[in-house]
Amino acid sequence: MRYGAVAIVDFSLSEELLAMRAHVRQFARAEIAPLAAELDAEPRFPRDTLAKMGELGLLGVLTPEDYGGAGLDTLSYVVLLEEIAAADASHATIMSVTNGLPQTMLLRYGSDEQKRRYLPRLASGEWIGAFCLSEPHAGSDAVAMTTRAQRVEGGYRLNGTKAWITGGGEADLYLVMAKTDPAAGARGVSCFLVEGGTPGMSFGRPERKLGQHAAITTTVTFDDCVVPETALLGPEGQGFVIAMASLDGGRIGIAALAVGVARAAFEAARDYANERTAFGRPIRRFQAVGFSLADMDTQIEAARMLTYRAAWLKDRGYRVTREAAQAKLFASEAAARITHDAIQVFGGYGYTKDYPVERYFRDARVTEIYEGTSEIQRMVIERQIYRDLDRR
Numbered sequence: 398m399r400y401g402a403v404a405i406v407d408f409s410l411s412e413e414l415l416a417m418r419a420h421v422r423q424f425a426r427a428e429i430a431p432l433a434a435e436l437d438a439e440p441r442f443p444r445d446t447l448a449k450m451g452e453l454g455l456l457g458v459l460t461p462e463d464y465g466g467a468g469l470d471t472l473s474y475v476v477l478l479e480e481i482a483a484a485d486a487s488h489a490t491i492m493s494v495t496n497g498l499p500q501t502m503l504l505r506y507g508s509d510e511q512k513r514r515y516l517p518r519l520a521s522g523e524w525i526g527a528f529c530l531s532e533p534h535a536g537s538d539a540v541a542m543t544t545r546a547q548r549v550e551g552g553y554r555l556n557g558t559k560a561w562i563t564g565g566g567e568a569d570l571y572l573v574m575a576k577t578d579p580a581a582g583a584r585g586v587s588c589f590l591v592e593g594g595t596p597g598m599s600f601g602r603p604e605r606k607l608g609q610h611a612a613i614t615t616t617v618t619f620d621d622c623v624v625p626e627t628a629l630l631g632p633e634g635q636g637f638v639i640a641m642a643s644l645d646g647g648r649i650g651i652a653a654l655a656v657g658v659a660r661a662a663f664e665a666a667r668d669y670a671n672e673r674t675a676f677g678r679p680i681r682r683f684q685a686v687g688f689s690l691a692d693m694d695t696q697i698e699a700a701r702m703l704t705y706r707a708a709w710l711k712d713r714g715y716r717v718t719r720e721a722a723q724a725k726l727f728a729s730e731a732a733a734r735i736t737h738d739a740i741q742v743f744g745g746y747g748y749t750k751d752y753p754v755e756r757y758f759r760d761a762r763v764t765e766i767y768e769g770t771s772e773i774q775r776m777v778i779e780r781q782i783y784r785d786l787d788r789r
């Protein structure tokens with residue numbers, strides 16, 4: 398395995414990708430952005446627009462064409478994901494989870510039969526995929542999970558509760574990490590493919606969250622839920638490593654999502670500061686506002702470059718544990734700051750639902766928490782700094 402810390406990065410976006418970006422931007426502005434406030438208020442899982450995203454290939458971006466996906470690389474994926482996030486973070490989170498975790502995990506670790514059964518459905522958007530790692534008492538310390546998978550004749554019996562599951566009750570395939578050997582720590586976790594509707598599976602009520610309301614989040618409980626042997630993804634005992642390696646990719650997606658939300662907030666603030674006058678001039682002419690816009694623009698560019706860098710390295714087969722954590726850490730914290738500062742530019746109006754910046758602010762906050770908190774990203778980066786020392 399090669400490590401990105403020693404790589405010189407050289408990427409540019411192809412004409413083809415720029416055309417795709419323009420197309421997806423237009424789609425997101427026309428079909429998703431106008432619904433975002435309504436979906437946030439209800440809230441409602443956006444089935445109809447997800448179906449349209451499926452038709453465009455956005456729910457199977459990384460999955461090869463042989464399995465019904467768009468067969469694009471990670472750099473293309475983050476470019477397109479940013480466009481969806483700039484229109485609505487909830488859509489982007491669902492896109493990020495189903496692409497970046499279940500499909501990536503199936504591609505890397507699935508048997509031929511598992512790939513053929515699930516990938517075409519997921520890639521087309523007919524099915525949505527969910528990722529079940531966290532538990533009510535085991536979030537950052539994921540190894541402390543207590544969900545059990547015990548061998549029974551012909552398969553496994555699952556018992557336990559998973560928490561914070563994006564698409565809980567709405568998704569069609571759940572990738573579930575459960576302990577097959579509780580005494581073996583991280584090496585005692587296995588990964589299972591559990592289809593929605595399997596007897597013994599139930600869902601909590603949607604969590605009442607600060608933001609990203611349309612990306613419904615619930616607990617998922619397994620009560621003597623029996624799955625066949627063929628539901629095991631990868632070897633028994635490999636589930637934790639599978640989850641961690643996949644989160645390296647997932648975190649690049651969350652970084653792109655954070656960049657998209659930050660960009661939407663910046664663009665709203667930029668336009669408002671040009672139109673709104675105070676003391677006889679547009680407020681952007683006041684240094685306090687102008688500098689704030691300059692800082693937002695600079696932070697977005699830096700976050701985007703870290704995200705592209707991690708994606709570019711991943712596409713070339715580098716292990717990106719450190720780079721993905723850096724991109725997610727920087728982009729999510731930048732998004733939280735930028736959406737906060739955008740409200741400041743709008744003043745009192747920014748605090749109301751008359752403008753979208755209050756939603757951007759609420760939607761951005763969780764990017765510092767899900768797929769690993771900022772504290773976990775710092776921990777991952779610190780560990781990797783010392784591991785990479787030996788490789789220079």
Ligand code: CAA
Pocket residue numbers: 494528530531536537538539540561562563583584637638641642643644645718766767768769770773776777
């Ligand atoms: N790639 C490959 N293998 C990895 C890895 C990676 N990135 N990270 C760890 N591993 C392997 C280790 O090498 C180790 O394997 P060995 O036993 O062979 O040595 C094993 O996994 C255990 O690793 P650690 O010893 O590092 O484990 P740890 O208990 O110290 O914890 C952690 C590691 C980084 C803190 C991890 O628990 C972690 O990332 N926690 C955060 C979990 C998280 O991100 N949750 C988000 C859930 S998804 C979500 O948000 C829901 C949603 O729907 C969006």
